[in-house]
Amino acid sequence: MIRVVLADDEDLIRGALAALLELEDDITVVAQVSDGNAAVEAVRAHRPDIAVFDLEMPGRDGVLAAEAVRDVPDLVVVLVTRHARPGVLKRALAAGVRGFVPKTTPASRLASILRDVRGGSRYVDSDIAAAALTEGACPLTARELEVLRHALRGGPVAGIARESNLAAGTVRNYLSSAMTKLNVSTRHEAARLAWEEGWI
């Protein structure tokens, strides 16, 4: 019997996935949680065979949660995601994730994917893998990504500076550098692009 911990912040989706998995004779959902921190706790408490995490979760996203449970022996982590962005796949694989399943995957395949990764193989959606391979790596530094993250909201530079505890001039420098690298002319375009690529 494959024991599964399920983490997704959307109750409807999580419950539906649980129903789907429970239909299988050899799979049982031992815990359901709705955020990244609870996911880590649930994994430590229940010691499942497989942890299925949604990528987009409040508190700690799926990749960070996967990193946090890397030390658990014999645990396989599978990420489920809506926006299957190439950059995220790399982060996920680096975090030891064994399966990367976009929500466009047919529901009928989920169970067999779980069995496969349990058996030792990896599962990565072929479309995303291809995109990730043709993509160049993220050209931005950690600081540049940091300020871009804050720029996503749309506020003025002064606000970003406050949030990141930097001088306004420094923030502008990082933003300027990021904009040059991404070949766009406003920080908002840069932030959007970085988001779409999965860098932030």
Next chain:
Amino acid sequence: MIRVVLADDEDLIRGALAALLELEDDITVVAQVSDGNAAVEAVRAHRPDIAVFDLEMPGRDGVLAAEAVRDVPDLVVVLVTRHARPGVLKRALAAGVRGFVPKTTPASRLASILRDVRGGSRYVDSDIAAAALTEGACPLTARELEVLRHALRGGPVAGIARESNLAAGTVRNYLSSAMTKLNVSTRHEAARLAWEEGWI
């Protein structure tokens, strides 16, 4: 037996929801489709008791699809949505939708919601309803919304002006007016806010 047509562009979610509903003795999923146009066709072809549409779909969104099947007699439409924005609720109710279910709803309640709306009542998530009632209507004019739509991308004013065939100064005026009404200090914040409220 309640016959259901299910439309959601994410195969994994749609399949999981189908599994969830099929668990109920009195509910059966007669068709599953993945976009708004196919949803309309499936409803006409299968004449279900209930149509469950995702709000975010390619081609024709859930509200437009609901409008397109308004003439089908004895049909109840229920919308499922991720971003439960107040403005959208109003559009949905105006389109004759009988149920509005955010994806934060516990999965266990979905079946009973379908039974309730089939019995003639309406279901609207109380949080969204409250938000929609406390919210005033959209304070923006059609032109302001138009330029905000283009501002979403993050480009410079000149680009927005080109896309909307207006002079740059005029665009700035509309943006300025929208920003004042929304009480924010950049057009990007305004565009984001308008998006979150469901106005664009």
Next chain:
DNA sequence: CGGTTCTGGTGACAAATGTCAGCAGACGCG
């Protein structure tokens, strides 16, 4: 030790943006 890189910062300057007042044509309405 010197050299290099990363981080955080300053000051200066041009361009873009936001704010405001005002103008002109089109349109509907009493």
Next chain:
DNA sequence: CGCGTCTGCTGACATTTGTCACCAGAACCG
């Protein structure tokens, strides 16, 4: 017709942004 309103535009102005050059401390490496 006159009046108000909407739309689109212009010009002026202060502020914000983006760009650039440069500085200084810390960490690392040869």
